[in-house]
Structure formats: C-alpha cells, structure tokens
Amino acid sequence: PQTIYLADYTPPAFLVEKVHLTFRLSPEKTRVLSKIEFRPNPASSSRTFFLHGENLRLIGAKIDGAAITPQVTAEGLTADVPDAPFTFEAEVEIDPAGNTALEGLYMSNGMYCTQCEAEGFRKITYYPDRPDVMSVFTVRIEGDMPVMLSNGNPVAEGDGWAEWHDPWPKPAYLFALVAGDLVNHADRFTTRSGRKVDLNIWVRPGDEGKCAFGMEALKKSMTWDEEVYGREYDLDLFNIVAVDDFNMGAMENKGLNIFNSSCVLASPETSTDANFERIEAIIAHEYFHNWTGNRITCRDWFQLCLKEGLTVYRDSEFTADMRSAPVKRIGDVIALRARQFREDNGPLAHPVRPESFVEINNFYTATVYEKGAELIGMLKRLVGDDAYGRALDLYFERHDGQACTIEDWLQVFEDATGRDLAQFKRWYTQAGTPRLRVSEDYEGGTYTLHFEQHTPPTPGQEVKDPRVIPIAVGLLGPNGDEIKETQLLEMTEARQSFTFDGLAAKPVPSILRDFSAPVILDRETSNEERAFLLAHDTDPFNKWEAGRALARNGLLAMIREGAAPDAAYLDAVHTMARDETLDPAFRALAHGLPSEDDLAQSLHDAGHTPDPQAIWEALETLRDARAVTMEATARALYDRHQVTAPYRPDPEQTGARALANAALAILTRRDGGAQAQAQYDAADNMTQQLAGLSCLLQAGKGAAAVQAFYEQWQHDRLVIDKWFSLQILQAAPQDTADTTARLTEHRDFTIRNPNRFRATLGALAMSPAGFHHASGKGYKTLADWLIALDPLNPQTTARMCSAFETWRRYDADRRALIAEQLDRILASPNLSRDTTEMVSRIRG
Ligand code: B3K
Ligand code: ZN
Numbered sequence: 017p018q019t020i021y022l023a024d025y026t027p028p029a030f031l032v033e034k035v036h037l038t039f040r041l042s043p044e045k046t047r048v049l050s051k052i053e054f055r056p057n058p059a060s061s062s063r064t065f066f067l068h069g070e071n072l073r074l075i076g077a078k079i080d081g082a083a084i085t086p087q088v089t090a091e092g093l094t095a096d097v098p099d100a101p102f103t104f105e106a107e108v109e110i111d112p113a114g115n116t117a118l119e120g121l122y123m124s125n126g127m128y129c130t131q132c133e134a135e136g137f138r139k140i141t142y143y144p145d146r147p148d149v150m151s152v153f154t155v156r157i158e159g160d161m162p163v164m165l166s167n168g169n170p171v172a173e174g175d176g177w178a179e180w181h182d183p184w185p186k187p188a189y190l191f192a193l194v195a196g197d198l199v200n201h202a203d204r205f206t207t208r209s210g211r212k213v214d215l216n217i218w219v220r221p222g223d224e225g226k227c228a229f230g231m232e233a234l235k236k237s238m239t240w241d242e243e244v245y246g247r248e249y250d251l252d253l254f255n256i257v258a259v260d261d262f263n264m265g266a267m268e269n270k271g272l273n274i275f276n277s278s279c280v281l282a283s284p285e286t287s288t289d290a291n292f293e294r295i296e297a298i299i300a301h302e303y304f305h306n307w308t309g310n311r312i313t314c315r316d317w318f319q320l321c322l323k324e325g326l327t328v329y330r331d332s333e334f335t336a337d338m339r340s341a342p343v344k345r346i347g348d349v350i351a352l353r354a355r356q357f358r359e360d361n362g363p364l365a366h367p368v369r370p371e372s373f374v375e376i377n378n379f380y381t382a383t384v385y386e387k388g389a390e391l392i393g394m395l396k397r398l399v400g401d402d403a404y405g406r407a408l409d410l411y412f413e414r415h416d417g418q419a420c421t422i423e424d425w426l427q428v429f430e431d432a433t434g435r436d437l438a439q440f441k442r443w444y445t446q447a448g449t450p451r452l453r454v455s456e457d458y459e460g461g462t463y464t465l466h467f468e469q470h471t472p473p474t475p476g477q478e479v480k481d482p483r484v485i486p487i488a489v490g491l492l493g494p495n496g497d498e499i500k501e502t503q504l505l506e507m508t509e510a511r512q513s514f515t516f517d518g519l520a521a522k523p524v525p526s527i528l529r530d531f532s533a534p535v536i537l538d539r540e541t542s543n544e545e546r547a548f549l550l551a552h553d554t555d556p557f558n559k560w561e562a563g564r565a566l567a568r569n570g571l572l573a574m575i576r577e578g579a580a581p582d583a584a585y586l587d588a589v590h591t592m593a594r595d596e597t598l599d600p601a602f603r604a605l606a607h608g609l610p611s612e613d614d615l616a617q618s619l620h621d622a623g624h625t626p627d628p629q630a631i632w633e634a635l636e637t638l639r640d641a642r643a644v645t646m647e648a649t650a651r652a653l654y655d656r657h658q659v660t661a662p663y664r665p666d667p668e669q670t671g672a673r674a675l676a677n678a679a680l681a682i683l684t685r686r687d688g689g690a691q692a693q694a695q696y697d698a699a700d701n702m703t704q705q706l707a708g709l710s711c712l713l714q715a716g717k718g719a720a721a722v723q724a725f726y727e728q729w730q731h732d733r734l735v736i737d738k739w740f741s742l743q744i745l746q747a748a749p750q751d752t753a754d755t756t757a758r759l760t761e762h763r764d765f766t767i768r769n770p771n772r773f774r775a776t777l778g779a780l781a782m783s784p785a786g787f788h789h790a791s792g793k794g795y796k797t798l799a800d801w802l803i804a805l806d807p808l809n810p811q812t813t814a815r816m817c818s819a820f821e822t823w824r825r826y827d828a829d830r831r832a833l834i835a836e837q838l839d840r841i842l843a844s845p846n847l848s849r850d851t852t853e854m855v856s857r858i859r860g
Pocket of ligand 2: 301327
C-alpha cells in the first residue's frame with residue numbers, strides 16, 4: 017500500500033463551483049447521477065483531471081454534454097478536459113445493501129445512510145474527494161422511502177422524491193443522505209439574531225421516547241456556542257438521525273448529523289448516568305463542528321487535529337460548564353492517560369499532526385483528538401483567557417469558508433497576541449509524552465523547583481527538542497494553608513529552575529495543577545506528603561492525583577514486593593470518603609483505583625515486566641482490604657446517598673448514585689451480594705440496575721440476574737450490548753476468553769453490527785488479566801474474530817487491533833504468543849489496507 021506524505025501536498029488542479037446529485041435508491045442497485053461544474057484552479061499549475069472513485073460501476077460520463085470514455089482504475093478516473101470551466105456528468109451504480117464496511121452509502125435495518133469522512137464519498141460517485149475542494153451541493157433523492165433527507169434546507173418534494181439544497185460550500189466528506197421509515201422528535205430554537213431553526217431527531221418507530229434528552233442537549237449546545245464563542249447556527253433546519261450500524265460515535269455532516277444510536281438515544285430505564293453524560297457531550301461535539309470543522313475545515317487530512325482537537329476542547333469546556341469542572345477534568349485525564357499516553361508510549365505513537373499515513377481512518381486517534389485538545393488547553397493557559405477569545409474571533413473572521421492548516425491556526429494566535437509560537441508548534445510535530453523530572457531545594461526562605469524535560473524516542477523520531485510546558489504550581493505551608501496561589505511557570509528549556517522567595521518554612525508544592533500539560537510528572541516524594549496533599553490541596557485535580565499516587569505506590573509495592581495493602585492509603589481514602597464537604601462525584605472518583613493497564617505501564621516504566629495476573633490479584637486484595645476497613649462507612653454512605661427524587665441525569669443525582677454504587681461495590685465484598693440483589697430487584701433506572709448486576713457478577717451470584725436481565729431487555733439492542741459487555745468484564749481472568757467465545761455463539765451476537773462486536777470482543781480487549789491470560793486464548797479469540805471481521809469491515813477491525821499495542825511490555829512467552837497472532841492476522845489473504853497498516857506498525 018502507498019504511503020501519503022504531508023510534504024507532498026499540492027493544491028487541487030480543479031475547483032468545484034456547484035454539484036448536483038440525483039440518487040435513484042434501490043438496495044442493491046442505486047444509481048447516482050452527478051453533474052459537477054469544474055473550473056481550473058488559478059493556484060495550481062497542474063491541469064491533470066483526476067476524480068476519486070472506488071467500487072463504482074460507471075454507466076456513462078460526459079463533458080459539456082458530450083459523451084466521453086474516461087480512463088478508469090480501482091482508485092478513480094482521468095479524462096482529457098478543457099483548460100476552462102466545464103461541466104462533468106457521470107452516472108454510476110452502487111450497492112448499498114452489499115456495503116458492510118459502512119463507508120459511503122450503506123443500509124442499516126432497511127434504512128439508507130451515509131458515512132463519508134474521511135474518504136467515503138468516493139464510494140458514492142466520482143469526485144475530487146479531498147477536503148480542500150469545497151462546493152455547493154444540490155441533491156435529489158428518488159425512492160419509496162417515507163423520509164428522505166440530505167444536507168441543508170429542503171427545496172421541494174413530491175411523491176417518491178425530495179430535493180435538498182445546502183447553500184454553504186462544503187467538502188464531500190460532509191455530504192450526507194438518509195432515507196428510511198423514520199419518525200421525528202421535533203423542537204425549535206431561535207438564534208440570538210432571531211433565526212428560527214427547526215430541530216429534529218429522527219429515529220426508528222419505537223425509539224421516539226428516547227429523544228428528549230438529546231434534544232435538550234442540542235439546544236443547550238446551541239445557546240452555549242452563542243454565549244461563549246459568539247457562534248450562531250446558519251441554516252433553518254438541523255437534523256440528527258440515529259443509526260444502529262455505525263463505525264464510530266457520530267458524524268457532523270452539515271445540517272444532518274448522523275449518530276450511532278448509542279450516542280443519542282437515551283431513557284432512564286435503558287441508559288446509565290454515564291451514557292447520558294456522554295450523549296450530551298457528543299451532541300455538543302458534533303454541533304460545535306458546525307463552526308470548527310464545517311465553516312472552517314481542514315486543508316488535508318494531516319490537519320485533522322485542527323478541527324478535532326479544537327472541537328474536543330470546546331466540548332470539554334461545555335461539559336465543564338454544564339456539570340462539575342473538576343470532575344470533568346479528572347475524568348478527561350483518566351481517559352487521556354489510559355488511551356493517549358498508552359498510544360504515545362508504544363508502536364503507534366504519532367504526532368498530533370502526523371506527517372504520513374497509509375489509511376487516514378487509522379489516525380482518528382486519542383493523540384489527534386484528546387492530545388489535540390490538550391494542546392488547545394495549553395495554548396489558552398499560555399496566552400490567557402482574553403487573548404484566547406481574541407484569537408478565536410480572528411480565526412473565525414479570517415478563515416470562514418476556508419480549508420486551513422495548523423500553520424494558519426498558530427498564525428492567528430501569533431497575530432492576536434504578538435507571541436512567537438515556534439516552540440509551541442513542536443507539540444504538533446513531535447510525538448511522545450514528555451517526562452518532567454522535578455527536584456527541589458530550600459534555603460534561607462527561598463524555595464527552588466528544578467525541572468528537567470525529556471521525551472523518549474518514538475517511531476521515526478529519535479531525538480526531541482524541548483517544548484514549552486505550562487506548569488501550574490501552588491505552594492502549601494506546613495499547616496496545610498495555601499501560601500502561594502497557583503501561578504503558571506513557563507518552562508522552555510530542557511532544564512530550568514524557578515524560585516519562590518520570602519517563605520517562612522519549607523513548603524509542600526502542588527505541581528501541574530489542573531493537569532496543566534500532558535506530561536508525566538516524575539518526582540521522588542513520600543507517602544506522607546501525598547497524604548498531606550490529599551487532605552489539603554485546594555486544587556481538586558491535584559487532590560485527586562495525590563490519592564491516586566498513594567494508591568498506585570501501594571499497589572506497586574504489593575505487586576513487586578508482596579507488601580501488604582498500604583495502611584496510609586486505606587486511612588486517607590477512608591477519611592476522604594467520610595468528608596461530607598466534598599462533592600459526592602469527586603469522592604466516587606477518588607475511590608477509583610488505577611487501572612490494570614495503568615499499573616502495567618508503571619511497572620514497565622520502572623524496568624519491571626508486568627504480570628497481568630499478579631496485577632489483577634493485587635487489585636483484588638486491596639479491594640478486599642478496603643472493604644474490611646470501610647464496611648461501616650460504606651454502609652453509611654450507601655444509605656445516605658440514596659436518591660429518592662424521580663430520576664434525573666443531572667450532576668447532583670449522578671454524583672450521589674456514583675458514590676452510592678462505589679459503596680455498594682465495597683459492601684458486596686462483605687455481604688456476598690445481598691444489598692446488590694436488593695438494588696437490582698428494586699431498580700427503576702439502568703444506572704442502578706446495571707450497578708446491581710455488576711456487583712452480583714463480581715460476587716459470583718449473577719446467574720439468575722443475568723438471565724432475568726436478558727429476558728427483560730432482549731428487545732433493546734443498546735441494553736443487550738451492555739449485557740454482552742458486562743459478563744465479559746466481570747468474568748474471572750481464566751474465564752474471560754471462554755465467556756467471550758460462548759457469547760459469540762449467542763443468537764444475538766452478530767459480526768455485522770459494530771456496537772455488538774465492540775461490546776463483546778472490545779470487552780475482552782479491555783480485560784487485561786483475561787486478555788493476557790498465560791494460556792494465550794485471549795489473544796487467539798480476538799485474532800480469530802479480527803480476521804473474520806476484516807473482509808466485512810476494515811475500519812472497525814483496524815481500530816480494534818490496538819488491543820495489541822502494548823505487547824512489548826510483556827514477558828517472552830506472552831510476546832511470542834502475541835507475535836504469533838499478529839503474524840497470523842498479517843498472513844490473512846486480502847487483508848485490508850487499514851488492518852495491514854495497523855498490524856505492521858504494532859508488530860514493528
Ligand atoms: N468527524 C467524525 C469522525 C469521522 C471518523 C472517520 N473514520 C466524528 C467526530 O469527530 O466528530
Ligand atoms: Zn469531531
């Protein structure tokens with residue numbers, strides 16, 4: 017397969033003025049008629065006419081009305097064209113029903129839908145399928161479907177046809193079409209300048225009752241973007257459609273967002289608090305793309321973080337405003353470390369702006385999205401809130417309607433602030449997580465912090481230059497009072513020291529407050545100091561972080577030296593649990609322990625080979641010990657934080673349920689599941705029901721509830737996905753692979769639905785002790801299914817290969833077992849470009 021390089025970018029030879037598409041829908045033989053008005057691009061010296069096109073049956077083509085015979089290959093079409101504006105027409109036939117890859121136009125439960133980002137439009141018709149070609153689309157849909165939608169505004173409709181027009185020029189990746197038997201949940205929004213916008217969430221009949229929450233989230237997002245970023249919606253209609261078969265979460269097509277049904281449908285009975293929160297965030301994210309992504313798009317796919325990093329950052333600000341900012345921040349950092357740090361420290365490491373790719377779908381990664389968002393957050397910290405606001409205003413003013421680059425983005429900040437961002441740009445071009453080593457000294461009232469930054473080599477990048485790192489620091493006095501409020505240290509050198517004068521005693525530093533930069537902090541410190549910060553730090557993130565570090569150190573000592581559970585940790589976490597001045601949601605988070613994967617990485621970093629089984633056992637031992645010391649407290653917390661009011665997925669109730677369910681998990685280790693069974697039986701919402709079921713499975717008492725749950729929910733796909741996952745996640749390590757294999761035989765398992773596949777095989781991959789079981793059966797089960805999925809759906813297969821990305825951490829036996837599976841995948845006949853690239857990079 018061919019590698020594409022950023023350095024090879026050239027502007028398009030031809031631009032598109034207008035495009036008219038006619039779809040004659042038919043499941044196996046859809047005809048697509050296109051009429052595209054091209055003109056030579058004055059900014060290009062090339063006059064080579066090339067249109068992308070894949071899996072298309074060309075019926076005929078014309079230029080300026082005259083039939084032509086273009087040269088057609090598997091990638092596209094070329095033809096001789098005039099050196100002046102001309103009209104290209106084509107008629108092609110495609111097979112939506114046979115499209116199992118879920119890219120281009122495909123069918124999901126009898127409904128037609130599209131997914132074009134990144135390069136799916138070329139599976140619909142011949143077109144310059146690149147984001148820097150923006151055009152105005154008019155679309156006619158012919159078919160016998162009750163509802164037929166495309167981007168923009170409806171123009172006209174009749175029996176068996178509908179016409180749509182989108183006045184905003186857009187790249188082909190934002191094109192969308194949906195046709196099916198759908199019903200809508202409708203609402204209205206008036207923008208601050210008075211535009212009346214019709215809002216709809218379109219779903220399959222029967223799902224109407226699961227739209228209200230998503231609709232509220234949409235309206236809140238629209239208001240928030242007006243208030244915070246000054247951005248208004250720009251069409252008279254905004255449609256969201258829920259689709260069951262979808263490769264990712266959702267897609268921001270102009271005026272017609274398409275969602276994985278799991279990311280929009282919600283009801284208290286079927287969705288957990290976490291589902292509600294995620295749905296609110298994803299609806300916001302896709303809506304925010306209307307400005308950061310659609311009005312201003314990317315010049316080429318290397319610039320993906322331009323829209324994704326910024327939009328993730330914007331949706332995180334939104335959630336922080338709607339809910340608790342510290343809880344959101346802590347949750348984001350947990351996820352960043354779990355997914356992005358893992359990626360950045362393994363064979364798939366790549367810069368936030370990659371320099372090459374084989375298959376762009378493989379670069380919709382935690383690095384581009386989540387680290388990309390961290391870069392925006394750092395930039396905002398460095399320039400300050402006001403300057404950030406000015407820079408964003410300038411960005412929208414200068415680049416509206418354009419396809420831009422990271423250089424454009426940084427230039428806006430330089431122009432708005434007068435700041436030189438050359439060093440900051442390294443965050444976009446250098447892969448790897450910087451490690452920040454800290455030491456300190458104190459003499460005569462002066463306290464000095466010494467920092468040293470180092471970024472380990474990553475594939476293709478041996479040596480790294482120092483980056484600018486914003487380090488938020490506060491100082492606490494010996495009695496726990498804050499003696500220096502948070503200040504931002506700007507580290508620009510490889511080694512740099514910062515002093516604080518006039519101190520009466522040696523302070524305790526609180527470093528990297530609010531996780532001010534995506535780095536790994538490396539500081540020799542005592543557990544006493546961590547317990548002190550846990551008790552006194554005014555920064556919620558670092559308070560949480562201190563507890564997490566205590567837990568991690570105790571666990572590492574248990575794993576490495578067979579130490580007993582750390583009394584200091586047990587004591588500190590117990591004290592915090594009882595502190596009713598603290599937000600219940602925060603306390604629930606502080607109860608979480610480092611993940612198995614987190615511990616494996618810590619061991620690896622310290623030069624040890626992680627044993628997944630030993631890690632799992634240490635966590636179990638610690639949880640048991642905690643249950644002994646905290647039993648009475650857990651009982652009290654459980655009772656105190658029961659929610660009696662009618663269910664609402666708001667931050668208060670969500671926090672209370674999270675804390676009560678953390679307490680339930682503790683109690684279950686003492687009462688054998690009695691309280692969990694009671695909760696399961698009484699539950700009137702999915703959060704409580706699922707927590708009850710989870711605890712019962714944990715206690716080995718889940719058989720009856722598993723059966724009952726299935727019978728209650730077998731009609732609801734999204735709930736049954738949870739049923740598949742939970743049984744695997746809660747299996748004992750030696751049973752994880754067998755449970756997975758057994759569930760793949762269940763009549764409700766299907767390889768064709770990505771949600772179900774992820775619920776099952778993804779759960780196996782997310783259970784480290786089970787996945788890495790010494791027998792190798794976890795590896796083999798996953799590889800078998802990836803090999804089976806690849807011919808049907810390369811995108812989802814390739815994404816799930818990252819389960820193997822940490823393989824070099826493990827012992828020689830496990831490495832050999834994994835290598836065998838990776839080689840087996842690579843040797844599969846006709847392996848997709850997507851999976852070939854991923855497995856080759858992982859194998860190294
Ligand atoms: N932009 C889409 C992701 C498309 C993924 C293509 N493989 C969703 C989002 O980030 O909002
Ligand atoms: Zn996005």
